[in-house]
Amino acid sequence: MAQKAKGDINKAGWESTDFPVLCETCLGDNPFIRMSKQDFGRSCGTCARPFTVFRWNPGAGMRFKNTVICQTCAKVKNVCQTCLLDLEYGLPTQVRDMALGVTNEAPTSDINREYYAQNMESKLQAGSTGIQGSGPTRSQSAGKEMLKQLARTDPYYKRNRPHICSFFVKGECNRGAECPFRHEMPVGDQHQNIEKNIQDRYHGREDPVAQRIMSTHAESQGLKPPDDTTITSLFLPSVPATSTEQSIRTSVFQSLSSVDPAEVKSIVHVAKTKCAFVNFKQRSTAEAAAYAWSNGLDIDGERVTVRWGRGKKKAADITPVPTPLVVVT
Incomplete structure (x- = not known):
């Protein structure tokens, strides 16, 4: 083992796996799915370590999908390696962590991120489970009830559909039926780009999808x-x-x-x-x-x-009450 580690010292901490950590939606409804596997195909979007990349088509008429983070990072936050949504509730990590009161102090520099991931991998191998965070976990009924109300119980396969063709929206697409993207006009705010940096989505920082979910739920309450x-x-x-x-x-x-x-x-x-x-x-x-x-x-x-709370009324908005005139005879 020592000779192998010495001869392959640059690959220390690199991840090699046989099957990815995926949610039901990203995996698709095809029971005979085929995946291509590439060892150390790319660097993890969060810890920057090379990992095994999987690529597959979740079903007929769907777009190809691939893993974007390593298994260690996915297990630490209990998220899918592709969509980065929570495996239990199907929600962005920002929504889940805010409801449960979980905070994470993962480093941001490349070297520290790799060191942090290796330590987390050692803890996972030692039997440590659950969402890793530095703050207390809010195991309160209110937070859990909110997650149950927002959770998606069934797979949402529409999320695997091809993206809308931007050239079709502009009236410039000439590929017709051969175009791999959807030829339909966006509805509402679908034209807005809701994709975020992988690290921001993973750590739950200013995620526009999470903000929209939380604001809608708050208004309903x-x-x-x-x-x-x-x-x-x-x-x-x-x-x-x-x-x-x-x-x-x-x-x-x-x-x-x-x-x-x-x-x-x-x-x-x-x-x-x-x-x-x-x-x-x-x-x-x-x-x-x-x-x-x-x-x-x-x-x-x-x-x-x-x-x-209520705002303070401005002095200009307050109508003065006239003092009654008393006539003494």
Whole structure:
């Protein structure tokens, strides 16, 4: 073994596998699927290590698909090697991590990413399982319920269809039936490019698909962001009678482990009326908290509903009440 490692020292840590980690959608509905395998065909999109690339056609009329990240990175985040969606819920990692309160401190430089991946691979071989993250995991009922509501239970094979032909949209495609892309006009915002960098999609950073899913769910739960952008506070109308400011603060920070605690301006607990206010410094952070708390926030074993706070009325908008004139005779 020592001679083999010495003669192949440049391939230390490279990954070679016999079958990829895929979701049912990317695998397709064809039970007789054929795959091409290329050892060390490309570098992983997240850890930059060479890995075994698989390429296949998921079904008739579908586009060819291939793996873009290595198996180690896929197992660490429990995602598909092709679409990078969670294997259990079929959702982007940003949605899942925000609901469960999971944060990840994966390095960004090429050398550190490779070192991090090798350490994760050793832990996986030692029997460590689950999503790896540095922050606490929010095993609360509210977060899990939100994921169950958003999860896709059945495979969505339409995602494997060819992309829309951009030349057809412009009226310039002359390939006719031989064109490998779809000849149909986009509906709604389908023309917008929702593809993101692999690392951003993998680590859940500013994923447009995740943002759209979370904003739609928040609006359905009555947490549509108010038009007044100066409102950066969330209102907890009915906290438990036994709650204190410290217990509320602990629940807030545990559920927002991916958010910098410095972004929380203040937490005000009004014990007399059993309510609380969570004030943020920036509107974007308040919206992220509203997305995470769409199904409520668990405080001291009870689920508390969340609503947006109200803005302060400007002095110009307040109509002065005239003082009645009293005549003394």
